[in-house]
Amino acid sequence: TQLLEQSPQFLSIQEGENLTVYCNSSSVFSSLQWYRQEPGEGPVLLVTVVTGGEVKKLKRLTFQFGDARKDSSLHITAAQPGDTGLYLCATPSGYALNFGKGTSLLVTP
Amino acid sequence: KAGVTQTPRYLIKTRGQQVTLSCSPISGHRSVSWYQQTPGQGLQFLFEYFSETQRNKGNFPGRFSGRQFSNSRSEMNVSTLELGDSALYLCASSSTTAFDTDTQYFGPGTRLTVL
Numbered sequence: 001t002q003l004l005e006q007s008p009q010f011l012s013i014q015e016g017e018n019l020t021v022y023c024n025s026s027s028v029f030s031s032l033q034w035y036r037q038e039p040g041e042g043p044v045l046l047v048t049v050v051t052g053g054e055v056k057k058l059k060r061l062t063f064q065f066g067d068a069r070k071d072s073s074l075h076i077t078a079a080q081p082g083d084t085g086l087y088l089c090a091t092p093s094g095y096a097l098n099f100g101k102g103t104s105l106l107v108t109p
Numbered sequence: 110k111a112g113v114t115q116t117p118r119y120l121i122k123t124r125g126q127q128v129t130l131s132c133s134p135i136s137g138h139r140s141v142s143w144y145q146q147t148p149g150q151g152l153q154f155l156f157e158y159f160s161e162t163q164r165n166k167g168n169f170p171g172r173f174s175g176r177q178f179s180n181s182r183s184e185m186n187v188s189t190l191e192l193g194d195s196a197l198y199l200c201a202s203s204s205t206t207a208f209d210t211d212t213q214y215f216g217p218g219t220r221l222t223v224l
Contacts, residue, residue, distance in 0.1 A: 031209065031210070041218075042113070042199050042215030042216050043215050044215070092209040095164040096142065096157060096167065097154065098154070099153075100151070
């Protein structure tokens with residue numbers, strides 16, 4: 001099973017700050033998905049990246065896939081309290097998703 | 110379209126008991142997956158079904174089992190419950206056989222507490 005390491009584990013910031021979270025592996029990703037999970041809910045897919053060097057934007061969220069397809073980052077600009085949640089990266093493998101342990105983000109007003 | 114529904118949402122059991130959790134996928138979805146989420150281990154894959162066939166199983170003991178019905182609804186069963194089985198159990202569904210590129214839609218989960 002491919003090991004996905006996410007950092008940081010926890011992040012607490014003020015509204016309006018920028019932040020970046022990371023997902024790394026020692027193996028090449030076939031593709032990588034980012035999810036956000038809010039308390040009491042299941043994860044919701046934010047984006048899928050497939051091509052090395054790919055950059056995708058979703059409003060204030062920017063996702064990058066490393067050139068070697070072994071790492072990915074999620075950058076949030078001007079964080080808002082609504083961004084609070086657990087950010088998970090995952091890669092598919094044999095009819096299963098392999099998840100990292102996530103970054104827990106708290107944005108306070 | 111209604112989302113993935115899981116019942117019950119909360120469950121309290123005692124050690125040694127067994128439990129059955131239910132998942133109804135989005136209408137038209139034929140793939141159903143189950144995951145266990147704990148603070149220490151994160152999200153771990155349990156099993157995946159497509160058209161009543163189990164296509165993959167995670168590294169869990171035989172006490173964990175599942176099945177899928179002809180209407181794509183799925184159940185998972187945990188027998189002889191242990192304290193360590195306390196977790197959020199999540200179900201996800203997707204529409205096609207192309208698992209790697211298909212979007213997985215997760216339900217809200219069943220919170221199981223074992224006392």
